[in-house]
Amino acid sequence: xxxxxxxxxxxxxxxxxxxxxxxxxxxxxxxxxxxxxxxxxxxxxxxxxxxxxxxxxxxxxxxxxxxxxxxxxxxxxxxxxxxxxxxxxxxxxxxxxxxxxxxxxxxxxx
Amino acid sequence: xxxxxxxxxxxxxxxxxxxxxxxxxxxxxxxxxxxxxxxxxxxxxxxxxxxxxxxxxxxxxxxxxxxxxxxxxxxxxxxxxxxxxxxxxxxxxxxxxxxxxxxxxxxxxxxx
Numbered sequence: 631x632x633x634x635x636x637x638x639x640x641x642x643x644x645x646x647x648x649x650x651x652x653x654x655x656x657x658x659x660x661x662x663x664x665x666x667x668x669x670x671x672x673x674x675x676x677x678x679x680x681x682x683x684x685x686x687x688x689x690x691x692x693x694x695x696x697x698x699x700x701x702x703x704x705x706x707x708x709x710x711x712x713x714x715x716x717x718x719x720x721x722x723x724x725x726x727x728x729x730x731x732x733x734x735x736x737x738x739x740x
Numbered sequence: 741x742x743x744x745x746x747x748x749x750x751x752x753x754x755x756x757x758x759x760x761x762x763x764x765x766x767x768x769x770x771x772x773x774x775x776x777x778x779x780x781x782x783x784x785x786x787x788x789x790x791x792x793x794x795x796x797x798x799x800x801x802x803x804x805x806x807x808x809x810x811x812x813x814x815x816x817x818x819x820x821x822x823x824x825x826x827x828x829x830x831x832x833x834x835x836x837x838x839x840x841x842x843x844x845x846x847x848x849x850x851x852x
Contacts, residue, residue, distance in 0.1 A: 638780075662839040673830055673843040674783070717782070721839045726771050726790055727798070728841055732782035 631656060634720050636731035643708055644739050650704040651734045653718030662721040663701045665692055667714045668733065674717055677703075705736075713738045743767065744844035746831050751849045753818075753825075761816045761847045763831030772814035773832040773841060776800065783830065789814055790836065818849065826851045 633656045643649045655663075663680035678685060680692040680701045691704040701720075705712055715733040722729050744765045753759045763772065774786040785798030789808040803822025808814055814833075818825045828848050832841040 664840065671828075673846050676840060676842060679840065719841075726834065726836065726839060727785060727788065728839060729785075730775075730783040732780065 632731075633657070633722055634718060634729045634731045636716075636718055636734045638732060639735040641734065641736045642739055643736065645708060645710060647708050648704065648706050649708055649736065650702055651716065651736075652700045652702045653720075653731050654698075654700040655720045655722065655729075656699070657720075657722045658696070658699060660699075660720050660722050662728075663692075663694055664719040664728070665690075665701070665703050666717040666719060666730075668717055669714050674730075677716070708738045710738050710740060712736060744831060744833055744842060746829075746844040746847050748847060749845065751847055752852055753849070754852055756820045758817055758819050759849065761818065761829055761831075761849070763814045763816065763844055764812055765814075765831075765833040765844075766812060767833055767842070768811070769833035769842075770811070770836040771834045771841075772808065773834075774798075774804070774806065774814070774816045775830045775832065777828040777830060777846075786816065786829075825849055 665677040666674035667677045668674040684693045689706045693702045717733045718731045719728040747762045771790045773788040775783040787806040789795035805817045830846045831844040834841040
């Protein structure tokens, strides 16, 4: 089992729809969680940190489920510009290293 | 402007040659990281450094070397010992108080 795992997709979603995807992690002691967005042939950009209480930034909501060891990202009212690959990142062991998932590819269809 | 810069953006090298990728940051971050990204494989950690003059191997350090002589700079050398060096190389930096990492624009290395 991979330490950090994501469904690679692709998710093809009509514009305006709500889409959600998850990221599972292997270590129950994991400390920090993040979602990054990566456009084609570009660097990953931090989308949001994931807090224990969950957090929301506009149309984006991130949640942490420690019992089942996954984080989720929900995108409401999806826009064409949301098309990208979404990477999750987890600090699995209390040092400053992050382990990244392989990413979920999202395409928003007009 | 504050940020992380990497140069060059594209790099071509012949087999058997060493090449050094530059990474500079002016964010006053303590920690710096090098990742490699191949299609379908996500980001894999090559080396990281949490303070000046100290660095640790990541998951795929073989065939690579780094130095951290200044807080702002963390160059990566891809040596001829690296069997499959063609990839997208990403540098990141972060503070010691959080795990958040910020990425530079990357360097695409192609071995001819």
